[in-house]
Amino acid sequence: MPEGHKTHWIARRHDQMLRDQVIRVTSPQGRFRSDARNVSGKTLTGVHAAGKHLFYEFEGQRIVHIHLGRYGKYREHKVPPPPPVGQVRLRMIGTQACIDLNGPTTCRVITLETRDEIVSKLGPDPLAGGRKSVAWDSISVSKKPIGALLLDQSVIAGVGNIFRAELLYEIGMDPNKPGNALTKPDFDHMWKVLTRMMKTGLKYGKIITVTASEAGKPISQLADSERFRVYRQPNCPGCDFAIETTDLASRKLYWCPHCQSQARQAF
Ligand SMILES: [Zn+2]
Structure with missing residues (x-):
């Protein structure tokens, strides 16, 4: 499932490709057809991300709301686009670029009010200037394990299973540590590392937590299996x-019990 770095990366890219253009919106598969008619032929005024949500804003205060979920996938084409491949729920055709979307969890037209409601339920998004004090207010009073709190989008928006594993490993924190057992310095350090990891992810369009010196080669030459320290790693x-x-x-957590034991958490 794409995590927050990816939705922000997609928002920037699609904004560059389609903003300020009259967009023809269709649903080759059919499931989005009636909603597509409400925005087709209107100008796209901007694309924004909040946590794992994407919002395509059209004139007339209509917004296409996307949540990719586990299977949502975009394809890009030049105009004119080729015939749709698979179950294309949404096709947006601009002046030079076409974007297809298959398999999203959510694809619908909403109002500004609904968008605001969705965003108001999210915790702070480190890539959208979210305030860390708001996340601290939630975490510091919770008895839930930090490994669960990190996946809760109402606590921090944009963290998924890979960032969770890689973040907790880098800071040497036991995933079972209750939120209310974190000290403020623990939390401040965690937020700082998370923000850095997410910014790196946004820059490259994929999560990379190893450094070039750890990998022994430039970041750009890493294979997909070499990008992480613990996620899907053997040792x-x-x-x-x-x-x-x-x-x-409800998600598989990868961790090193030796390096992330409670006893090693002082930093
Ligand atoms: Zn270890």
């Missing part, structure tokens, strides 16, 4: 013990 880069997995908040 811990720090202690070489096996990376373990456990279910936490």
Whole structure:
């Protein structure tokens, strides 16, 4: 599932490709057809991301709301586009570029009020200038494990399973540590590392947590399997013990119990 860095990356890219153009909006698959008619032929005024949500704003205060979920996937074409491939829910055709979307969890036209309601339920988004004090207010009073709180979009918006694993590993934190057991310096450090990781993800369009010196080669030459320290990795880069997995908040968490034990959390 795309995490926050990716939705922001997509928003920037699609904004550059389609903004200030009259967009022909269709639904080759059909499921978005009646909504598509409400925005087709109107000017796209901007594309924005909030956490894992994408908002395509059209004149007339109509917004196409997308949540990619696990299977949502975009394809880009030049104009005129080729015939749709697979179940294309949404096709947006601008003057020079066409964007197809298959398999999103959410694809609908909403009003500004609904958009504001969605955003108001999200926690701060580190890539959208979200205020860390708001996240601290939620985490510092919760008995839930930090590994679950990080996936809760009402606590921090944009963190998914990879950022969760990589963040907790980098700061050496036990994923089972309750939110209310974090000290303010723990939290400040966590927020700082998360923001840095998400900004790197936004820059490259993919999550990369290893450094060039760790990898022994430039970041641009990393294979997909080499981008992470613990996520889907066999061994811990720090202690070489096996990376373990456990279910936490309904997702598989990758972690090193040796390097992320409660006893090692002082920094
Ligand atoms: Zn380790």
